[in-house]
Amino acid sequence: MNYIIDGLIEAFQLLISFDQEIYRIIGLSIGVSFTSTLLSSLIGIVLGMLIGLHEFPFKRIVVRCVYAFMALPPVVVGLFVAIVISRRGPLGSMGLMFTPTAMIIAQTILITPIITGLIYNAVKEHGDAINEVALILGGSKFDRLKLVIVEMKKTIAVAVTTGFGRGISEVGAVMLVGGNIKGHTRVMTTFIAMNNSMGNYSKSIAMGIVLIGIAVATNMMIHRLTGDDV
């Protein structure tokens, strides 16, 4: 119990200490997760809507793949990305290994199917009805797409929040492709994992509390932006 209380005290001390390393870690975590969530949202929302609103050959297989990829093991994704961007890999010449860019790539691969799947499910249920209302009331193709997005904004918010949560809590993939290098690719989750394995439980708990705080704050902000009063 003592180390939990110590963790709480250390969390507060971490934040007011203005320790450059700690702020760099927090900043990098937010930056990597935010960027990967943004990229995943752009791809996932469009894909989810296209799959949900249209019929096309092999749609069933595509949907099954989306659902399957929602449960991709993160460390396997990390391994796959590491193989591709390592010096001996096809993209080795780009020098991406052990960089924040590699972490963004890995997180984007993980988050995109989640957002796509959630959006597809919602659009499958209501997308046609919304599209038809817009069509029959005189909306152009652009009006119809805009209405579907506006009507689905709470679903989009949930999907984006879920995606961000997935990204910011990711350990395995970012450890493999980022390397947890101090001052360069160390993020909150790899910091927690490292300190836990070293027996520094207070530091792990402290950073964990900060991580939860950021996740909750981001969630509230996204839902506030969509006008959700709940």
Place this chain on the structure above:
Amino acid sequence: MIHGVIGANGAGKTTLLRSIAGLDKDYLGEILYDEKNYSESLIQDITYISQKPYMLQRTVFENVAYPLRVRKLDDIENRVMCILKQIGVEHLKDHDATVLSAGEREKVSLARGLVFNPELILMDEPTASIDPKSVQDLEKIIIDYQRTQNATVIVVTHNLSQALRMCDTLSILQEKDLHTVTREELFESIQEHNKMDQLMAQDYKILGV
């Protein structure tokens, strides 16, 4: 004119209306509007009021204003308030449309469908969930609208009495065949058998189809 379409469940009445509205395109043959094939520009003059209308996630006012906004028409406030008063739902204008009762949704859907003065109105059981007093009021609104705007109204209904009150002509859809009767023929059939209460159970037999 007001044309009624009646038929058993599953006969294809809704599919017929949706095909005319351009929402279902999986049919053989042609549907002509003033001798022209359907195009998306025609939708500006058509309204389709479905059985279970989808309410946009906004107020009643904004739901009814939506067709005016996408058509970039002006005087939105006055036009919306006018139609809301006509239908008798002006007291709901600031309510969240997604939490209305089924009857209120149908009234708001009707207001939304008429606010831009369409020439062709397609209604799929527009008064199915509405109380009897409001049914009479709405029937009067639809009839008055048709007369003043010289619009064409096609209404699907299970209620033969309503069909008799509202419709100038009737079609019966049965086994993919459309059989047209006049109001007088319908009235004579009902009178002859004098089985108003049993119409819902034996209506097609009564009509001799």
